[in-house]
Amino acid sequence: MxxxxxxxxxxxxxxxxxxxxxxxxxxxxxxxxxxxxxxxxxxxxxxxxxxxxxxxxxxxxxxxxxxxxxxxxxxxxxxxxxxxxxxxxxxxxxxxxxxxxxxxxxxxxxxxxxxxxxxxxxxxxxxxxxxxxxxxxxxxxxxxxxxxxxxxxxxYTEKQLPIINQEYYDDGSGKHPRYYQLQAINKTVEAISSGKDRVLLVMATGTGKTYTAFQIIWRLWKSRAKKRILFLADRNILVDQTRINDFQPFGQSMTKITGRTVDPSYEIHLALYQALTGPEESQKAFKQVDPDFFDLIIIDECHRGSASEDSAWREILEYFKSAAQVGLTATPKETTEVSNSDYFGDPAYTYSLKEGIEDGFLAPYKVVRVDIDVDLQGWRPTKGQIDNQGEVIEDRIYNQKDFDRTMVIDERTQLVAETITNYLKRTDPMAKTIVFCNDIDHAERMRRAIANLNPEQMAKNDKYVMKITGDDELGKAQLDNFINPKKPYPVIATTSELMTTGVDAKTCKLVVLDQNIQSMTKFKQIIGRGTRIDDRYGKLWFTILDFKKATELFADERFDGTPEKVLVVTPTDIEDDDTDIDGTDSIDDPSDEDNPFDDGELGGDSSNNQPDGNGDGAQTGEGEWTDDETRKVAKYRVSGVSVSKVAERVQYYDSDGKLVTESFKDYTRKTMAKQFSSLDEFVKRWNDSDRKQAIIDELAQEGIIWAALEEEVGKDMDPFDMICHAVYDQPPLTRKERANNVKKRNYFTKYSDTAQAVLQNLLLKYADVGVQEIESMQVLKVQPFNEIGSLSEIVKKGFGGKKEYEQAISELEAEIYQLHQQSA
Incomplete structure (x- = not known):
């Protein structure tokens, strides 16, 4: 047949x-x-x-x-x-x-x-x-x-094929590399197997760079193309997370270099730069082995100084120059001092934040921008005014870039803390939150202000808000708990530099920016703290609460994946007011991120706290910079200043990768325009559909969030009327109004007494809940229908069978939407 x-x-x-x-x-x-x-x-x-x-x-x-x-x-x-x-x-x-x-x-x-x-x-x-x-x-x-x-x-050459054919590590769980991870792995393996010895991978924060690095190493190691491998990072947490998590399958073949000793008996070595080198020759542990000891080096977060020609860390890469070297970064950096593309060449593969959000692998964000009056208008002391420490304040106008750097206004700190607290109370008081401050002193004052505003939460657990900075051992000790989704505390972390990168906080739902951020590299890293998705814990998106206009960088064409070019100029070259407090250009100042010891927040052991050779000095956390004791900047602190919010607006990430101030009604209009050319087309589709729920589900899949639309246009309308009103400007009709119109027409009389009772109760269900309720036969199992009879009794005795019952439901829906049938 x-x-x-x-x-x-x-x-x-x-x-x-x-x-x-x-x-x-x-x-x-x-x-x-x-x-x-x-x-x-x-x-x-x-x-x-x-x-x-x-x-x-x-x-x-x-x-x-x-x-x-x-x-x-x-x-x-x-x-x-x-x-x-x-x-x-x-x-x-x-x-x-x-x-x-x-x-x-x-x-x-x-x-x-x-x-x-x-x-x-x-x-x-x-x-x-x-x-x-x-x-x-x-x-x-x-x-x-x-x-x-x-x-x-x-x-491919015959020599390449054994390496190309080496499979990636499979733990048997059914997990496969995502398509872009597979691309990055394959392109790197191909490049190295062809003899290329410098490879750069650019992958947005949260896209699995370390997992990708593991699979690259695994394939090259298993094929014996590379036998001794070094994984380099500049922060302890990066090395430890890597060793415990993604690199675990290497087992006994892997070691972490500690105590400035390189053990040649291991094949996979993980190390901090700080553990391998230092300013003294005796600290250069990497020289314990021959220059050809390692044949593959993976450099994590390679934008942070390792490629700088005058960096003390560059000498490690130069010493092992015969090894193939792979740089990983989310933010490729191009400056007059640092050029990843000069060192590694153009990226072998790039996967951007925008691509990650569009694919659904990274969390989108909404931005709440808060404008404060003193930030916009500036603040000037009265003649001879002294600060809280009795110091005479320099007479000038202090603006947003000064606040919490050279000028502390207590009322401003309080207002920021109140805004954060109110946002969390209104949404989720237990949402993991990172507050980025200008320095350690600012982070401490912000911690105290938030704690004082949340006495109930602090009474439950005094770790509700904690300062997590490099100078605070108690705070640093809580970092693992903060990033662990299973640990509820700490909830809020105030910080300045320590958490800008390498902190895998998957459930972070709120990123607060009260820090002057001019560097695109640093901005991308900070935004990356919120971009991870964790479906298990309901983390699908995050909010950026911006007090310092940092999110204006979203509008910069360099934001999504394009390397930035930074020029360092002398003070005489500056023609506008973007001058930093020490007379250097504040826009993209390399010292903001190239010095991992900036702000005193060291990722490694404090014993290794050595400058990286770029002369940037270190920040004490009290607003003072030390560079051979030759530079000091005063920080004034005042109270009693009137401070208030001028505006607060919410913006969303749209499909073009831009931030737009848009209501959900506007979004729904755009989405519907792609699906239906006119009101008549939508009404016809609605009336022709056997199940209205199918259309409701279809539109939900296109991103129409019915609960959000309800909040804007009213909870008493069903999805059909919400669309007609919000998208096509039709007069709103509530469910109860539609139900009353059906009652007035008294069309039920053609049915048996049992069928009439059922249909009248279904109409009441529609008025209370919506059309979705009456389309499910399961509704006949609950009150008041179960008092009429069982589901099978109602369908058979009341209507004559399932087919007749379904026909009656279609007629009921036709009556409910009769006015729109006529218009269509």
Missing amino acids: SINKAKLTETDIITKFIMPAIKDAGWNDMTQIRQEVKLRDGKVIVRGQLGVRKTVKSADIVLYHKPSMPLAVIEAKANKHEVGKGMQQGLDYARLLEVPFIFASNGDGFIFHDKTHAVTNSQGTSEAHYLESEIRLEDFPSPQELWAKYCAWKG
């Missing part, structure tokens, strides 16, 4: 025609075939205090040479479609995976898109020529054919 393909579903087409064709071509190793491959997680849409993921489609079939090496994408459609209907979708998936072979099929055959197809031009040179051809089901290419074409396309 022949199969009528036209009546088969897409799944049937895959099962009965596509998979047999693939297997007949020799694809019998099931590790080479994956179905329903979800490449993205689905972007999170945020409005108000609600967030929802957009649904994403999966690639129907992906074919692999090895689990680490995707080769082809196959996109299937039902037979009622043309054979090549899925090609554009397949090309999108292939772009993410960077595979050259794409197949589309409806079960009759395949359209084969081959990016490796080469033709000879008039000059006799072979050049790529994309070819789409139709092939029969039985002509699907074998694994050997596609792999041979792929190798030729990539230009």
Whole structure:
């Protein structure tokens, strides 16, 4: 008996025609075939205090040479479609995976898109020529054919293949590297196997750089292409998190270098720069081994000084210059002193914050910008005014850049603390929060102000708010608890430099900026503290509470993935008022982030607290900079100043990667415009739908958060009327008004007494809850319906059967939306 393909579903087409064709071509190793491959997680849409993921489609079939090496994408459609209907979708998936072979099929055959197809031009040179051809089901290419074409396309040599073919580490849990991680791993392995010895990877904070580094090392180590590996970082927490988490599979082959001793018996070495070197020759532990001891070095957060030519740490990289070196960074840095691209070359792969948010792997953010009157207008002391310590205040206008650096106004600190507290009370008082302050002194004053405003929380646990800075052992000891989702305390961390990077706080929901941030590199790092998603703990998005206009950097074209260029100028070159307190250009001052000991917040042991050789000095935390005791800046503190908020506005990250001040009503209008061209089209679709819930769910998947829309347009309307009112400016009708209109028409009389009682109660349910309630037959199991009879009794005796009951529900809905039926 022949199969009528036209009546088969897409799944049937895959099962009965596509998979047999693939297997007949020799694809019998099931590790080479994956179905329903979800490449993205689905972007999170945020409005108000609600967030929802957009649904994403999966690639129907992906074919692999090895689990680490995707080769082809196959996109299937039902037979009622043309054979090549899925090609554009397949090309999108292939772009993410960077595979050259794409197949589309409806079960009759395949359209084969081959990016490796080469033709000879008039000059006799072979050049790529994309070819789409139709092939029969039985002509699907074998694994050997596609792999041979792929190798030729990539230009692999025989020497490279054993390294290329080494699989990534699989712990058996079913976890696979995400598509962009696989790209970064493969491109790095390819580069090193081809003889390249400097590779730069740019991946946004929260996208798994350390996991990616582990897989790179694993493949190169297991293939014995690289035998002794050094993982370098500049903060203890980065090394310890790496050793305990991602690098754990290395087991007994791995060690952390401590006590300035390099043990040659291990193959995988993790180290702080500070543990390997210092200003004295005796501290240069890396010289205990020969320059060719390591053949692979991974440099984590390589933007922070390691590539600087005059950095003390650069000598480690230079000493092991024969080793392949891979730099990892979220923020590639280009300055007159530091150039990652000069040292490593252009990035082998880049995955940006914007891409991460669009794919749903990173948390989107909303920004609450708070303008304070003294920040906007400035503050000037009266003639001869003294501060709280009795010092005469220098007579000038102090502005936003001065506050909490050279001028402390207690009332401003109090207002910021009150705003933070009120926001948390209004949303979630237990939401993990990082408050970035100008220095350690500022962080302590902010801790105290927040603690005083939260006596109930402090009574429950005095670690509700803590200062976590490099000078505070008690605070630093709580860092692990802060970043552990299972530990509720501390809730709020005040800091200045220590937590700007390397702190994997997955559940951080609020990032507060009360720090002067001019450096794009530093800004990206700080924003990265909130970009991680943790579905298990309901962390899908985060809020940035900005008091210092730092988020204006979002508008900078360099924000998303483009390296910044920084020029350090002399004071005589400065033509505007962006001069920092010590006479240097405050915009992107390299000392803001290149010195890991800045602010006294050392990531390593205090015994290793050595300057990195760039002459930036260290900050004492009391507003004083020391550089051979030649530089000192006064910090005044005053009380009794009137301070108030001028404005507070909420902005959202839109689909173009820009911050927009937009209500959810505006967002809904835009979303609906993509789905329906007019009110009539929407009404027709609504009335033609057998289940209104299907349309409600479909729009929710597009990012329309019904609860957020309710907050703006009213809770008494059902989704249909919310859309008609908010999007198409129709007069609002509440559910009760619609229900009353149905009662007035008295259409129930055509039904039996039992059916009338059921329908009248369903109408009451609609008025109270909405159309979703009456579309579920399960409602017949609860009061008052269970007093009429059982579900089966109601359906059979009251209506004559399930088909008749469903028809009655459709008629009830038609009555409810009758006015809009007529208009459509």
